[in-house]
Amino acid sequence: MTTTTLAGAINDGLRHALTTDPAVLLLGEDIGRLGGVFRVTDGLCADFGTSRVVDTPLGEAGIVGTAVGLAMRGYRPVCEIQFDGFVYPAVNQIISQLAKYRHRSGGRIAMPVVIRIPYGGGIGSIEHHSESPEAYFAHTPGLKVVTCATPDDAFNMIGQAIASDDPVIFLEPKRRYWTKGEVSGAPALDLHRARTVRTGSDLTLVAYGPLVAPALETARIAGEEGHSVEVIDLRSLAPLDTDTVMASVLRTGRLVVTHEASRTHGIGAEIAARVQEEAFYALEAPVLRVTGYDTPYPPSRLEEDWLPGVDRMLAAVDRSLAH
């Protein structure tokens, strides 16, 4: 066990992958000498060289498009998109090419490509630097979409993502980059399993990425008020571990889902639909969502109120329990 930050854990995971597998290489803007704008790739270029830690031209479609070609040649590229709001120029390559190659080739060509994206808000940044694009990718067959909430998951999940023979969108909650925690050397869970991070019997609260911490705080406060809230960290958004969510809801009878991304057509809508399809008669209350609003991400002076936080989660817990 070592203690490190979430950013440091990803750095350790990338270092481990570069060391153990010569097919792994990193592509991204400013990831070499600078070590990335969040320093996630700090020191890797110095240790592994510019052939394996590649400072690319400034072009997101190029980063992903060349990764597709590298994968065809047998490599396992790990791309960094500098910020969530900069991924859109690469969406053609991600959705039409990367996600569909296995399918188009009748299963003959694998695309073991990871796309790391620092995502989400809460760091007082300017526009295009705080977005939550996960639903775009989770809606695309062929892609896997995961996000970590702790240094331990960050280290283990980046290794699992790189080892995957399918393309993985790896979302890094940027406001948790400096969160410290212990890192174990072996993953406790498969990449696509959700984790019950706190058990409870009255209500299930589902979160992922940056909102796992406020969800736990919500459960703690609700506990002081006499309510037993179970918290699930989804970890994987595609595929979804609905079994873990369903088993919890069947016990608690109540569900609140929370994410920073805007509400309509989001991950929360999918979970709500699944639960009503499969656990309708177990529900004591409607499934509620605590999410970002259906607006562009606001100027940073407004983000604290705009983002889902403990207060809004507690209000939703109260509403659910009132049924």
Next chain:
Amino acid sequence: MPRTSAKTSAKTNDRQDPIQLLTPQGEAVSDARLPFDPADVDLPALYRDMVLTRRLDTEAIALQRQGELGLWPSLFGQEAAQIGAARALLPSDMVFPTYREHGVAWCRGLDPASLLGLFRGTTLGGWDPRDVNFNLYTLVIGAQTLHAVGYAMGIVRDPVGPAVSAASTAAASAVLATPATPAAPAAPAVLAFLGDGALSEGETNEAFIWATTQSLPVVFFCQNNQWAISAPYSVQSTVPVAQRAAGFGLPGIRVDGNDVLACLAATRRALHTARTGGGPTLIEAFTYRRNAHTTADDASRYRETAEEKEWAAKDPLARLHAHLVATGAADSAYSAYFAEIEAEAQTFAEGLRARCRALPEPDPSLPFEHTYAEMTPELSRQLAEHRAHLASLQEISGPSGERA
């Protein structure tokens, strides 16, 4: 085959003037910009490639008209560009085609029926690109240029790349002199095809930047057929394709795209440059798409018949045929040779029609099985649901196939 006597044409110094080694009248000429000895190529074999490729195209159009294919993008008029470029390749080179490279596919040894599956709707790409080093057709314009660049990045990082560079340089030199496969393995290069419309895509421009700044072994072969569906080249740019290369720092070369010798010579030289560490080249094959963009399109709505007639007079097959007749007139074996190719084309077409109709219907589970490396639990549930639905239809329709 008889040696051809090359004359020097009255070329201007205008760098926009496409390099030509075979005139529309079938006369072999030389151009100082692209030294080339026609004796280095098997001209009758190139002619056969072009005839069979055109026949493949003709048959596919007929199959589409009969309802056997959903769509077909015709290559009619672009045979010289494709055969010339493809016959410059070594087996170890990798090709990234658009959706119109039927002639290149032919030269790579791909079963033409495999191409038809995509347009018939039985597959999304019915071959293994690694078998023939010919990638799947890419329908999204320009996307494949970046894949080609990434693949070239892989080549230069491979243990086999730098390690064999000295030997491969010699081998690649040998390739320049003869089209025969050399004994020593040459460093592979990448040949990316694109059209004039693709040059307007941001991704193509990104591909040029990546390829030049990293000096990658990739050749971009642009068939400027002058029409992006209904948009003429003047909508894409005000300067010739080859000139646009300069701004990216890669050499641009403009050849007569209806001249198989010029296309072959230019691609050979560019591939040699690529595999010997000289970096990328952009070749513009100035040609013309004589049919509509696809079978779904009506070219008469956007272009003049006078233009079409002008290009018909520059037909790539006719000029090589004229050349072969003129230079081999004394050889009575030639007429027999042409007859043999025609007979072969007829047999080929009949076989292709039969194999198109015999392409197997895909199993309903096919998309489910190849979405991820392993089927996810959710996809397993959806496949079971789908199969149950199909089974219920069977029960309704009964063994006769008619609904009860």
